[in-house]
Amino acid sequence: MAQNIYDQDEFFNGYRRLSRQVTGLDSAPEWPALRAMLPPMPGARVIDLGCGFGWFCRWAREHGAAAVLGIDLSEKMLAQAQASPHDPAIRYQRGDLETLSLAPASCDLVYSSLTFHYIAALERLWAQVYAALIPGGSLVFSVEHPIYTAPSHPGWVVDEQGIKTWPVDSYQVEGPRSRTWYVPGVIKQHRLISTYVNLLICLGFTLTRLEEWGPTDAQINATPELAEEKERPMFFLVGAKKI
Amino acid sequence: MAQNIYDQDEFFNGYRRLSRQVTGLDSAPEWPALRAMLPPMPGARVIDLGCGFGWFCRWAREHGAAAVLGIDLSEKMLAQAQASPHDPAIRYQRGDLETLSLAPASCDLVYSSLTFHYIAALERLWAQVYAALIPGGSLVFSVEHPIYTAPSHPGWVVDEQGIKTWPVDSYQVEGPRSRTWYVPGVIKQHRLISTYVNLLICLGFTLTRLEEWGPTDAQINATPELAEEKERPMFFLVGAKKI
Numbered sequence: 250m251a252q253n254i255y256d257q258d259e260f261f262n263g264y265r266r267l268s269r270q271v272t273g274l275d276s277a278p279e280w281p282a283l284r285a286m287l288p289p290m291p292g293a294r295v296i297d298l299g300c301g302f303g304w305f306c307r308w309a310r311e312h313g314a315a316a317v318l319g320i321d322l323s324e325k326m327l328a329q330a331q332a333s334p335h336d337p338a339i340r341y342q343r344g345d346l347e348t349l350s351l352a353p354a355s356c357d358l359v360y361s362s363l364t365f366h367y368i369a370a371l372e373r374l375w376a377q378v379y380a381a382l383i384p385g386g387s388l389v390f391s392v393e394h395p396i397y398t399a400p401s402h403p404g405w406v407v408d409e410q411g412i413k414t415w416p417v418d419s420y421q422v423e424g425p426r427s428r429t430w431y432v433p434g435v436i437k438q439h440r441l442i443s444t445y446v447n448l449l450i451c452l453g454f455t456l457t458r459l460e461e462w463g464p465t466d467a468q469i470n471a472t473p474e475l476a477e478e479k480e481r482p483m484f485f486l487v488g489a490k491k492i
Numbered sequence: 493m494a495q496n497i498y499d500q501d502e503f504f505n506g507y508r509r510l511s512r513q514v515t516g517l518d519s520a521p522e523w524p525a526l527r528a529m530l531p532p533m534p535g536a537r538v539i540d541l542g543c544g545f546g547w548f549c550r551w552a553r554e555h556g557a558a559a560v561l562g563i564d565l566s567e568k569m570l571a572q573a574q575a576s577p578h579d580p581a582i583r584y585q586r587g588d589l590e591t592l593s594l595a596p597a598s599c600d601l602v603y604s605s606l607t608f609h610y611i612a613a614l615e616r617l618w619a620q621v622y623a624a625l626i627p628g629g630s631l632v633f634s635v636e637h638p639i640y641t642a643p644s645h646p647g648w649v650v651d652e653q654g655i656k657t658w659p660v661d662s663y664q665v666e667g668p669r670s671r672t673w674y675v676p677g678v679i680k681q682h683r684l685i686s687t688y689v690n691l692l693i694c695l696g697f698t699l700t701r702l703e704e705w706g707p708t709d710a711q712i713n714a715t716p717e718l719a720e721e722k723e724r725p726m727f728f729l730v731g732a733k734k735i
Contacts, residue, residue, distance in 0.1 A: 396639065401655060408659065412644060416657030420639070421706035421722040442685055443702040456699045459686040463664035479664040
């Protein structure tokens, strides 16, 4: 079973105050790049893996999706998602992505934001995703970038010339990384970009776009603390299709 | 016109002593991974962009290629390539990859090892490559990995815990990097993995495999100094097809 940090009070009380959780998708700086990878929403049947508070589920419906299924492991997150005004075309379901089964040929888009890097059995899950998509269907997702997940001691270092750097080590050593994020012992899975991409190709997906996300100049002007994101990518975004 | 460091005596006298230049492909630790991406050689018409001393051209012929065209900017390299025993099916040609034209639908494989990160007009060159390939043809290449090319001051740093790290900065800032490699002022082009991949996709290529190369345990046992290559990837390998 997947680690469920979200239902620990200490974690949840920090996490729910993140701006992207309080005010939604537009507070996530990588959202415009991820949105640009999405297929047309009108009429689409959508699954959101790791839906959290349901921000994307509601966005998909507002943009014409016919039916949305949001899946998450966290009871607290799903409770908050279900506290939104009722929409009969959005269904929330508790599920463990390590063991989840999806109905074959049941949807046009599988979306997932910053969730897959917590999943150990990713090949199993993506095989379910591939089967769940109809031909022509899309998988669009973001994960933490491997440059961000690799280091044994992640963090910025200012060198003797005053340059802010992100020291990388252990890049080729894939597998779990234990991090402190509100609470100690949060387990993430470090994978190479090539591992993500080759896994998709081996399952039959065709890659349509990659982004190693960095802020635009306009985003840095509006939010100067984003400037450090130009030094190393934090997010890795992927668009893929079942042809 | 592309920078031609190879014909400077000082550079050439260092470069030609690299083990991969002296004893060929098997001295390049990433060669087994690159070779695994190649299509069958028997009968293939092959172009090698940045052929250097012609090691790959000769390998392709030894493995059944019908005709091989090796292109390089360096007169010294081509002179050494042509000093090998004559093979009428291998043709060496001096050419500048910044402005090269290739005959349309003329080949089955375009190969390039550690050359494209020197090219500024890469989109123009790859459009030529796409047109030169027949449907079903392959592009297989290696470049320096963006983690390797990004830093403003590249090099290993041992932190206070004794951990060897590769500090990354300027990752999102694509463009030229001036390096010292035998001589100062060697210009490389830093590009993101996503830039390489999206350019291929936009030109019509289908991605078949990526590798962020790292040494195998057997390679480290045989050559212990390769161990540091597990900390950060130096090479990025790509297989793509014209469907």
